Amino acid sequence: MANTILTPDIIAREALMVLRNNAVMARLVHRDYSGEFVSGVGDTITIRRPAKFTANEFAGSSINVQDVAEGGVPVHMDKHLDVSFAVTSKEMSMDIADFSAQLLVPAMQAFADKVDSYLLALQAEITNRVDGTSVVRNDIVDARRHLTCCAAPLADRRFVYGADMEAELLKDTAFLTADKVGDNGTALRDASLGRKFGMDFYVDQNIGTVDTGSTVSVTALKLNGAAADTDTIGLDATSVTGVLKKGTWLTIGGAHYRVMNDVTAASNAFAGVKLDRALTAADNTDVTVTAKYTPALAFHKNAFALVTRPLAQPMGAAKSAIVSYDGFGLRVVYDYDIQTKTDTVSIDMVCGVATLDRDLAAVIDG
Numbered sequence: 001m002a003n004t005i006l007t008p009d010i011i012a013r014e015a016l017m018v019l020r021n022n023a024v025m026a027r028l029v030h031r032d033y034s035g036e037f038v039s040g041v042g043d044t045i046t047i048r049r050p051a052k053f054t055a056n057e058f059a060g061s062s063i064n065v066q067d068v069a070e071g072g073v074p075v076h077m078d079k080h081l082d083v084s085f086a087v088t089s090k091e092m093s094m095d096i097a098d099f100s101a102q103l104l105v106p107a108m109q110a111f112a113d114k115v116d117s118y119l120l121a122l123q124a125e126i127t128n129r130v131d132g133t134s135v136v137r138n139d140i141v142d143a144r145r146h147l148t149c150c151a152a153p154l155a156d157r158r159f160v161y162g163a164d165m166e167a168e169l170l171k172d173t174a175f176l177t178a179d180k181v182g183d184n185g186t187a188l189r190d191a192s193l194g195r196k197f198g199m200d201f202y203v204d205q206n207i208g209t210v211d212t213g214s215t216v217s218v219t220a221l222k223l224n225g226a227a228a229d230t231d232t233i234g235l236d237a238t239s240v241t242g243v244l245k246k247g248t249w250l251t252i253g254g255a256h257y258r259v260m261n262d263v264t265a266a267s268n269a270f271a272g273v274k275l276d277r278a279l280t281a282a283d284n285t286d287v288t289v290t291a292k293y294t295p296a297l298a299f300h301k302n303a304f305a306l307v308t309r310p311l312a313q314p315m316g317a318a319k320s321a322i323v324s325y326d327g328f329g330l331r332v333v334y335d336y337d338i339q340t341k342t343d344t345v346s347i348d349m350v351c352g353v354a355t356l357d358r359d360l361a362a363v364i365d366g
Contacts, residue, residue, distance in 0.1 A: 006092055006099060008321035012332040014100050015347055016323050018108040019330065024204045025119040026112065028158045029304040030356060031327025032075075038309040038350055041080035045309065046072040049356050050302045075307045075352040081114055083107040084346035092343060107347060115306065116206040118353045120160075122304050123295045123363045124210075124247060125355045127276070129256040132293070132366035136168045139364045143298035144197050146362035152300040159199040161296035162207030165366060169193060169201070199298060207295065214291035215242035216265070223252060223285040224269060231278045235287055236269040244270050249290040249365065253281045290365050299361035308351045 020027070032047045049072070085103060094102070128146035130139050140159065147157060161169070174196060193201040217240065224234035235244075248259045250273075258276040308329045313320045319334035328349075335344040355361075 006094070006096065008319050008332040008334055009323070010096055011099070011104070011345065012321040012323040012330055012347075014096055015104050015108055015332065016325055016328055016330050018100060018104050019111055019328055020326060022105075022109050022112040023115065023328075024112070024202055025116045025160060025206075026306050026328075028160065028200075028202065028301065029119060029299075029306055030302050032305055032307045033324055033327045033329055034309065035324070036309060037312045038077055041078060041350055043077045043309075043350075044074050045077060045307070045352075046074050047305065047307055047354070049073050073305070073354050073356055075305070075354045077307070077309060077350050077352040079114075079118060079351045079353075080348065081111055081351065082346065082348040083110055084344055084348075086340075086342045086344050088342065103345075111347075111349070113206055115351065115353075116204060118351075119304055119306060120204065120207055120295070120297070122353060122355050123297055123361075124258065126297075126303075126358050126361045126363045127256055127258070128359070128362040129249065130362060130364045131251065131290070132296075132364050136165060137172060137174070139296075139366075140197055140199075140298070143296075143362040143364055144199065147298060147300065147360065150359040152303075152360045154198060156301035157199040157298070158301070159197075159201050159296070159298045160204050160207070161201075161364075162294055162366075163203065163205065164294060165296050165364075166193070166203040209292060209294045210247075211292045212245045212247040213243075214245040214248045214289065216244055216248075216289050216291065217241050218289065221287045221289065223281055223283060223287055226283045227279045227281045229278045229280050231275045233273050233275065233279060234269060234271050235273060238268070240265045240268050240270070244273065244289070245291070249293075250275070251288040251290065252279060253285050255279075293365040296364040296366060297361060298364070300357075302356055303358065303360035305354045305356050306351060307354065308349060311348065311350055 130142045132139050218237050219239040221235055221237040221240060224236040227233050242265055244259055244263045246259055246262055250257045250259060257279060260274040260276055263270045263273050308327065310322045310324060310329045311331050313322060314333060320332060322331050330347060330349050333346045335346065
């Protein structure tokens with residue numbers, strides 16, 4: 001019996017299923033998809049933040065009608081992912097299972113890894129941070145405390161970490177008998193260490209070391225002058241040299257602040273250090289610098305969002321298809337090169353990521 005012709009629609013549907021099965025972070029965050037086309041990469045759209053309400057006691061006379069204040073979050077659709085590959089007539093005659101195993105699985109794994117890296121990079125916006133220690137369990141409990149203090153809902157809490165922390169967790173007897181979470185996604189099943197401390201645990205191979213590039217050599221760094229609700233500060237020390245780079249984290253008075261500009265040390269001081277938010281602290285408050293770390297993320301589903309929108313089917317392509325499901329959208333286009341007599345399958349998607357509520361996440365700086 002002849003094989004079914006591999007149309008763009010068949011390939012698009014299979015590719016979408018493979019993408020969902022290989023995604024980790026993308027399956028754990030809030031996803032926003034609509035059928036509204038974007039004109040191209042670089043568009044900015046506004047999505048709704050999940051609504052919050054207050055439970056009021058009914059006094060027996062009238063109810064308090066609350067506004068549905070979801071709020072809008074702008075998302076820059078600046079990620080245009082593409083995997084295009086040449087296919088032979090023999091490959092196009094495969095059944096969809098063989099075609100998927102040979103070509104679509106590695107293609108969609110590349111998509112999943114890239115989306116993961118975009119979402120993981122949002123950790124840089126999170127101000128609830130834990131300075132990692134050798135006692136991994138204590139760090140996790142401290143991260144959970146941040147979520148609870150910020151009133152993150154108890155359901156849909158996740159903890160995502162890299163290979164080094166996974167190795168530490170696997171040495172902990174609390175995780176040796178962990179039950180897998182009941183999810184039909186292949187990658188999520190394989191990544192899961194079960195539910196502990198009120199969170200679902202997942203390893204993500206795309207977590208790596210963040211190096212901001214700071215070259216600070218310092219002895220006894222302190223706040224230079226009192227800070228009164230200001231986001232620009234000075235620092236000084238007994239001895240300090242080097243460059244404080246944008247993205248570096250400072251711990252001041254027990255709170256964490258992200259440096260928003262590059263500053264070079266002069267006369268054992270950093271002047272004009274711009275922070276991500278205002279600070280109030282006394283003169284000579286101790287300051288520590290975190291320029292290189294491996295993050296692990298504790299978060300509620302609504303802390304982050306993955307936003308996808310379809311691209312229109314190209315006018316000049318005779319064969320193309322668009323599919324969407326569960327917050328994911330893909331486009332598949334066929335092309336033919338008469339010079340080489342080969343077909344090309346092009347799979348692409350436009351997406352953006354955003355932090356919806358940074359209070360619903362915490363980062364362990366390992």
